[in-house]
Amino acid sequence: MYSLGIDIGSTTSKGALLADGNRIVATALRNAGIGTDGPEEVVKELLRASDLDEGQIGVTVSTGYGRTLYPEAHYRVSELTCHALGAHFIFPGIRTLIDIGGQDAKVISLDGAGRMSNFQMNDKCAAGTGRFLDVMAGILQLRAGDLAGEAALAESICPISSTCTVFAESEVISHLAQGVNRKDLVAGICESVATRTGSLAKRVGVTPPLAMSGGVALNEGVRGALSRYLGVEILFSPLAQFFGGLGAALYGYQTYNKEN
Amino acid sequence: MTNQEILSVLAEAAGNPKKQLHHHLSQGRKVVALAPVYAPEELIHSQGFVPMGAWGADLELQEAKAFFPAFICSITQSIVELGIRGAYEGIHAMVIPTLCDSLKVLTQNWKHAVPSIPLIVTSYPQNRGIPAAQDYLKSGFVQISEKLEELGGTPFSEEALAKSIDLYNRHRKAMRELSSTLGKHPRISARQRSDIFKSAHFMRKEDHLELVEGLIEGLSDQESGGLPHRKEDGPASRTRVITTGILADHPRLLNILDETGFHLVADDLAHESRQYRTDAPTGGAPLDALVERFCKQQHCSVLFDPGKGRASYLADLATRENARGVIYFMTKFCDPEEFDLVPVKRNCDAAGIPFLSIEVDRQMSNFSQARTALETFKEMIEQRRM
Numbered sequence: 001m002y003s004l005g006i007d008i009g010s011t012t013s014k015g016a017l018l019a020d021g022n023r024i025v026a027t028a029l030r031n032a033g034i035g036t037d038g039p040e041e042v043v044k045e046l047l048r049a050s051d052l053d054e055g056q057i058g059v060t061v062s063t064g065y066g067r068t069l070y071p072e073a074h075y076r077v078s079e080l081t082c083h084a085l086g087a088h089f090i091f092p093g094i095r096t097l098i099d100i101g102g103q104d105a106k107v108i109s110l111d112g113a114g115r116m117s118n119f120q121m122n123d124k125c126a127a128g129t130g131r132f133l134d135v136m137a138g139i140l141q142l143r144a145g146d147l148a149g150e151a152a153l154a155e156s157i158c159p160i161s162s163t164c165t166v167f168a169e170s171e172v173i174s175h176l177a178q179g180v181n182r183k184d185l186v187a188g189i190c191e192s193v194a195t196r197t198g199s200l201a202k203r204v205g206v207t208p209p210l211a212m213s214g215g216v217a218l219n220e221g222v223r224g225a226l227s228r229y230l231g232v233e234i235l236f237s238p239l240a241q242f243f244g245g246l247g248a249a250l251y252g253y254q255t256y257n258k259e260n
Numbered sequence: 261m262t263n264q265e266i267l268s269v270l271a272e273a274a275g276n277p278k279k280q281l282h283h284h285l286s287q288g289r290k291v292v293a294l295a296p297v298y299a300p301e302e303l304i305h306s307q308g309f310v311p312m313g314a315w316g317a318d319l320e321l322q323e324a325k326a327f328f329p330a331f332i333c334s335i336t337q338s339i340v341e342l343g344i345r346g347a348y349e350g351i352h353a354m355v356i357p358t359l360c361d362s363l364k365v366l367t368q369n370w371k372h373a374v375p376s377i378p379l380i381v382t383s384y385p386q387n388r389g390i391p392a393a394q395d396y397l398k399s400g401f402v403q404i405s406e407k408l409e410e411l412g413g414t415p416f417s418e419e420a421l422a423k424s425i426d427l428y429n430r431h432r433k434a435m436r437e438l439s440s441t442l443g444k445h446p447r448i449s450a451r452q453r454s455d456i457f458k459s460a461h462f463m464r465k466e467d468h469l470e471l472v473e474g475l476i477e478g479l480s481d482q483e484s485g486g487l488p489h490r491k492e493d494g495p496a497s498r499t500r501v502i503t504t505g506i507l508a509d510h511p512r513l514l515n516i517l518d519e520t521g522f523h524l525v526a527d528d529l530a531h532e533s534r535q536y537r538t539d540a541p542t543g544g545a546p547l548d549a550l551v552e553r554f555c556k557q558q559h560c561s562v563l564f565d566p567g568k569g570r571a572s573y574l575a576d577l578a579t580r581e582n583a584r585g586v587i588y589f590m591t592k593f594c595d596p597e598e599f600d601l602v603p604v605k606r607n608c609d610a611a612g613i614p615f616l617s618i619e620v621d622r623q624m625s626n627f628s629q630a631r632t633a634l635e636t637f638k639e640m641i642e643q644r645r646m
């Protein structure tokens with residue numbers, strides 16, 4: 001049976017298609033989230049890539065900030081539940097997951113069986129999220145995707161002390177005015193996100209193995225800084241952005257089987 | 261009255277405190293407002309006033325900002341905002357206790373921001389277990405009584421106070437009984453439960469007691485309580501939880517609890533059940549009984565509790581009520597509650613009780629994060645069942 005998970009975030013839509021709850025058939029991503037045709041595009045892409053038509057999909061589950069806005073879904077599940085399921089699918093035995101998305105950050109504890117046992121979300125604030133990185137990249141005339149490469153070339157880390165995105169913006173500008181090297185600044189920006197999220201993780205408790213999910217997981221600069229801050233290795237999968245969609249597809253498969 | 265009719269009267273009172281105030285005034289009654297968390301209500305009642313709770317309101321702060329830094333809890337700020345906007349016009353006094361730092365600040369700000377309404381400050385002893393605390397509290401109550409008399413109240417009378425204590429004890433007993441009855445009735449929504457408790461702050465206790473007793477009787481009659489199924493899902497699938505914190509009365513938040521499928525089977529909110537846990541003893545001198553009642557109160561963040569007994573109290577309450585989780589509504593910038601959060605969470609974790617804390621305040625406009633957290637919490641609890 002094919003199950004489809006669609007993760008509708010604030011800035012992106014991600015989807016995954018699973019066969020029999022154990023084989024990834026396709027994944028798709030569009031840089032268009034809530035209120036756009038991103039989710040429909042992702043579903044179309046999944047069908048195209050897997051050479052299936054809609055009628056062959058047994059169950060569809062939506063998740064993410066925009067989960068209620070996808071009427072075709074059979075179930076709607078919170079993104080934390082889905083990220084936990086998806087992470088456990090990729091990394092069985094995982095005990096802590098840090099998800100940094102476009103708008104918020106979440107830390108999830110899992111028990112040995114892969115069930116969520118605790119979670120914490122950041123407090124309605126852009127600091128420590130993908131949004132923070134986007135804003136900072138904008139000031140430095142970089143693309144968010146270039147930040148990790150820049151940070152890797154830093155000679156030292158220029159610390160950013162403001163946690164608030166707006167204040168951090170002026171801080172970065174004043175550092176630039178003082179002639180601070182851009183690469184060192186980028187390293188400081190990555191570290192700022194890492195410490196912010198790291199302290200959230202410490203509130204939940206950090207038990208290894210630990211993995212990261214969400215778009216920011218792709219940023220090696222943040223990953224490295226977070227690993228140093230927490231003193232643990234961080235598992236990374238190139239599918240990190242699809243954990244939500246994968247978990248949604250998995251949830252659909254499991255729930256469908258239970259109910260039928 | 262049917263259960264549904266009683267619930268509508270209580271909802272109407274909970275949603276329209278101003279209307280209640282004007283009703284009291286139009287009946288020629290004198291009203292005294294009570295800021296959180298505790299007040300010697302029986303004393304105020306016995307001297308001929310209607311005590312009305314003033315726990316602020318969900319509104320945008322404008323005028324109050326001139327009096328408070330941003331990091332003071334929005335309950336106290338909204339009380340000043342309402343005061344400046346004239347919402348309390350007609351009342352005889354505002355009673356403010358000094359139970360937390362924000363409330364201490366509120367006493368001073370009230371004097372300056374709302375000079376037209378007299379302030380009565382109630383000071384409580386920290387260490388309530390020693391005889392000196394009782395003497396201190398009693399002398400404070402005597403001063404309040406004198407002040408009430410100056411404000412047009414009837415002179416202090418032991419007989420009248422004994423009667424008021426009796427009424428308040430009956431009301432407290434009824435509220436405790438109602439709370440446990442509601443634990444058996446998943447068809448009563450979180451919103452309705454909140455309305456029942458909230459309306460108690462605005463109505464005369466005599467009137468509220470009558471309605472609550474009627475509701476208890478009506479609910480015990482039939483399993484369904486004569487109430488319709490809730491539309492969102494079958495009551496069987498509701499997840500039993502208890503709530504704790506200072507207050508959680510925002511309609512949108514309550515609706516999310518309902519839509520997500522929670523059944524609030526008991527609470528430890530200062531605004532709700534904490535008001536009703538402890539009775540005043542009867543038989544002795546009534547003023548001593550009021551003092552004793554306050555000194556006996558326990559498990560509250562604003563009452564000195566070196567052993568943090570609230571943590572085990574909550575775990576026991578959850579177990580007794582067969583609750584599957586504890587939701588801690590953390591009022592933003594409330595330091596007494598922030599201090600308690602850690603021991604409460606640790607205790608729940610140790611007891612294997614799922615625990616969620618959600619930040620709330622009187623300025624909430626975006627509820628999507630609260631919704632996600634509550635939905636996830638429900639899913640987490642359900643996963644454990646599998």
Ligand code: SF4
Nearest residue numbers: 333360362506591594
């Ligand atoms: S919410 Fe907390 S800080 Fe505010 S008045 Fe109540 S106890 Fe004090």
